[in-house]
Amino acid sequence: MENTCYTDLLLELECPICTNYMAPPISQCATGHSICEECRGKLSNCALCKGVFTESRNIALERLAVKVRYPCINKNSGCNLKLAYNERRLHESNCAFKGYRCAMENCFWIGRLEDIPLHWISKENITKPCGTNNFCRTKMISGSYYVNLVIAFDKLFWFKCKLSNKKVYWAVQYIGNSTEAENYYYELDIFKSNRTKNKILISNYCQPVDIEDSLIFSDACISLPLNMVTPFLCNDQTLEYHMRVNTVNKKSEQCKAISGTKKQEKSKKVVGPKEVGPNKK
Numbered sequence: 380m381e382n383t384c385y386t387d388l389l390l391e392l393e394c395p396i397c398t399n400y401m402a403p404p405i406s407q408c409a410t411g412h413s414i415c416e417e418c419r420g421k422l423s424n425c426a427l428c429k430g431v432f433t434e435s436r437n438i439a440l441e442r443l444a445v446k447v448r449y450p451c452i453n454k455n456s457g458c459n460l461k462l463a464y465n466e467r468r469l470h471e472s473n474c475a476f477k478g479y480r481c482a483m484e485n486c487f488w489i490g491r492l493e494d495i496p497l498h499w500i501s502k503e504n505i506t507k508p509c510g511t512n513n514f515c516r517t518k519m520i521s522g523s524y525y526v527n528l529v530i531a532f533d534k535l536f537w538f539k540c541k542l543s544n545k546k547v548y549w550a551v552q553y554i555g556n557s558t559e560a561e562n563y564y565y566e567l568d569i570f571k572s573n574r575t576k577n578k579i580l581i582s583n584y585c586q587p588v589d590i591e592d593s594l595i596f597s598d599a600c601i602s603l604p605l606n607m608v609t610p611f612l613c614n615d616q617t618l619e620y621h622m623r624v625n626t627v628n629k630k631s632e633q634c635k636a637i638s639g640t641k642k643q644e645k646s647k648k649v650v651g652p653k654e655v656g657p658n659k660k
């Protein structure tokens with residue numbers, strides 16, 4: 380009985396637009412419809428009554444939101460935790476029952492971390508998953524988008540390459556606990572066999588898998604103007620390069636932080652976390 384009451388109470392906290400639970404700040408329209416922060420950011424008018432949003436917040440509902448314990452978003456997959464509103468985001472992004480989306484275009488599969496390789500191999504692809512060190516051949520045709528699964532250091536990553544608006548984007552996303560993503564970096568080594576003295580060597584930290592493609596392909600990943608890459612293209616517009624995934628050497632990072640200037644601009648590190656010496660052949 381008590382439980383049904385509680386479920387009913389939680390129902391009151393569901394956003395009428397996206398049905399996610401609302402948490403402070405809870406905005407409302409002139410009529411009094413409450414709405415979650417995310418939907419508020421996306422909508423210019425109330426979707427229920429078309430009325431304008433006001434600056435006032437639903438204080439009663441916010442007070443309730445602070446008191447209740449919300450079920451984890453992965454409840455149906457087996458997580459039984461109940462969380463305060465301000466604990467939810469952190470827990471849910473690292474929850475062991477979290478479902479991961481398949482990165483292949485037009486695939487709507489969501490599943491457990493450990494089931495990804497099987498799904499990938501059985502369904503999508505003739506391409507074998509990448510390992511730590513890969514020779515890649517990617518055709519540079521306008522609008523192309525390429526994804527592969529990377530299995531390295533017993534961890535899973537998505538490797539994505541996209542060509543859009545005369546720019547080539549590469550991203551490697553760590554699939555798992557988002558705080559661990561920066562323990563890994565990837566390196567692209569672009570070359571052409573008859574241009575032995577010229578190459579592009581570039582690296583960046585791996586990004587968490589929660590980052591949406593629209594964000595990852597803006598500034599979180601490696602991007603190069605197409606004309607920088609053009610001299611390296613083969614006749615059939617294929618770009619050949621090595622892609623390597625590596626672990627960040629924590630010790631040398633710490634030394635750098637102590638001795639060097641404290642430049643902690645993590646997201647836009649283009650030239651690698653590791654000193655990249657002349658390439659070993």
Ligand SMILES: [Zn+2]
Pocket residue numbers: 394395396397398399414415416417418419
């Ligand atoms: Zn909403």
Ligand SMILES: [Zn+2]
Pocket residue numbers: 408409410411412425426427428429430
């Ligand atoms: Zn309304």
Ligand SMILES: [Zn+2]
Pocket residue numbers: 451452453454458459460470471474475476
């Ligand atoms: Zn959970």
Ligand SMILES: [Zn+2]
Pocket residue numbers: 481482483486487488498499502503
């Ligand atoms: Zn899939």
